Amino acid sequence: MKSGRLAVVTGGSQGLGLAVARALLREGYRVALTGRRAQALEEARESLQAEDRVLTVPADVSEESEVLRTFEEVQRAFGVPDVVVNNAGQAWLGEASSTTLEDWNRCLAVHATGTFLMCREAIRTWIAHSRGGCLINVASVSARTGAPLAAAYCAAKAAVLGLTRSLAREVAGRGIRVNAVCPGAMDTPMFHEGTLTPLAERFGRDRETMLRATLAQIPMRRLLDPGEVADLVVWLASDSARGLTGQSLNVDGGLDMR
Ligand SMILES: NC(=O)c1ccc[n+]([C@@H]2O[C@H](COP(=O)([O-])OP(=O)(O)OC[C@H]3O[C@@H](n4cnc5c(N)ncnc54)[C@H](OP(=O)(O)O)[C@@H]3O)[C@@H](O)[C@H]2O)c1
Numbered sequence: 001m002k003s004g005r006l007a008v009v010t011g012g013s014q015g016l017g018l019a020v021a022r023a024l025l026r027e028g029y030r031v032a033l034t035g036r037r038a039q040a041l042e043e044a045r046e047s048l049q050a051e052d053r054v055l056t057v058p059a060d061v062s063e064e065s066e067v068l069r070t071f072e073e074v075q076r077a078f079g080v081p082d083v084v085v086n087n088a089g090q091a092w093l094g095e096a097s098s099t100t101l102e103d104w105n106r107c108l109a110v111h112a113t114g115t116f117l118m119c120r121e122a123i124r125t126w127i128a129h130s131r132g133g134c135l136i137n138v139a140s141v142s143a144r145t146g147a148p149l150a151a152a153y154c155a156a157k158a159a160v161l162g163l164t165r166s167l168a169r170e171v172a173g174r175g176i177r178v179n180a181v182c183p184g185a186m187d188t189p190m191f192h193e194g195t196l197t198p199l200a201e202r203f204g205r206d207r208e209t210m211l212r213a214t215l216a217q218i219p220m221r222r223l224l225d226p227g228e229v230a231d232l233v234v235w236l237a238s239d240s241a242r243g244l245t246g247q248s249l250n251v252d253g254g255l256d257m258r
Contacts, residue, residue: 005082006029006030006031007029007032007081007237008084008118008122009032010084010088011034011088015186016087016138016183016186016188016229017088018226019226021048021054023230023233024083025053032054032074034059034070035059036060038056038058041057041058042056055074061117061118062109064117067114068121070118075125080131083134083135085138086118086136088110089111091195092153093150093195107155108152108155108156111153112163115137115163122135123135123171126175132174132176134176134178134236135177136236136237137179138180139180139248141182141183143158144182145255145256157182160180161180161182168245169246178246179246180248181249181251182252182256183224183252184218184255191223218252218253219254224251224252228251229251232251
């Protein structure tokens with residue numbers, strides 16, 4: 001147990017973010033969870049059963065003032081974070097030809113701008129305190145493969161990969177590591193409510209048929225448990241990964257083997 005290390009996890013109220021929080025707590029971390037819905041964060045905190053080691057900060061990552069407030073609140077309550085996991089995100093489906101500029105901008109604001117703002121504030125904080133740190137950005141395997149009906153989402157996630165590599169080069173000499181994980185389809189609310197259900201409705205199929213069609217494209221023929229992805233995040237945050245920076249690691253059941 002590395003007691004006392006502190007991690008901020010955006011989008012920590014459910015799905016992968018909650019699984020990452022649970023895995024980090026197991027390793028002895030204290031965690032600060034962000035998300036827009038205060039009630040969902042509170043329920044997540046209760047479910048983690050480690051209340052003195054969990055802080056919740058309701059905040060939207062796409063709003064600069066809320067990101068600044070997040071870092072202020074975390075430092076006031078818990079101190080300077082060691083690790084920041086940029087996980088907040090939302091599903092996004094739609095043909096490029098019918099995507100409005102507003103929809104496009106919103107998708108990039110959450111995934112790309114939100115990740116940038118959190119990375120920037122973490123780096124500023126670590127520089128101000130003359131110390132290193134670890135950034136882990138959650139992208140998607142679809143940033144590499146592309147996906148129909150998901151141009152904005154894939155573009156935003158590809159931006160996260162470019163941001164990860166550029167920041168890694170920029171801050172490596174300061175003892176700050178920046179890496180990304182690229183999950184495939186995960187068994188989370190986003191996959192079921194934000195992807196599978198709308199796709200089934202769109203193609204006039206039932207959810208089971210749609211799920212079978214999705215799994216048929218994955219060599220392992222199953223959805224990922226978010227805990228599997230969380231284990232990779234915890235490893236990337238650990239000293240075992242001290243030689244890695246600027247990497248984007250797939251955890252996708254074999255979907256993308258390049
Ligand atoms: N599920 C998959 O198959 C899959 C595959 C590849 C990559 N990913 C990526 O993995 C990450 C986690 O996905 P998930 O499946 O765990 O999603 P999820 O179950 O929908 O959870 C998303 C989390 O992000 C928060 N969130 C959404 N928008 C936010 C914003 N603007 N500011 C702050 N928090 C926000 C949500 O809380 P609030 O709604 O309360 O804000 C929630 O806590 C995302 O970045 C997603 O793109 C998912």
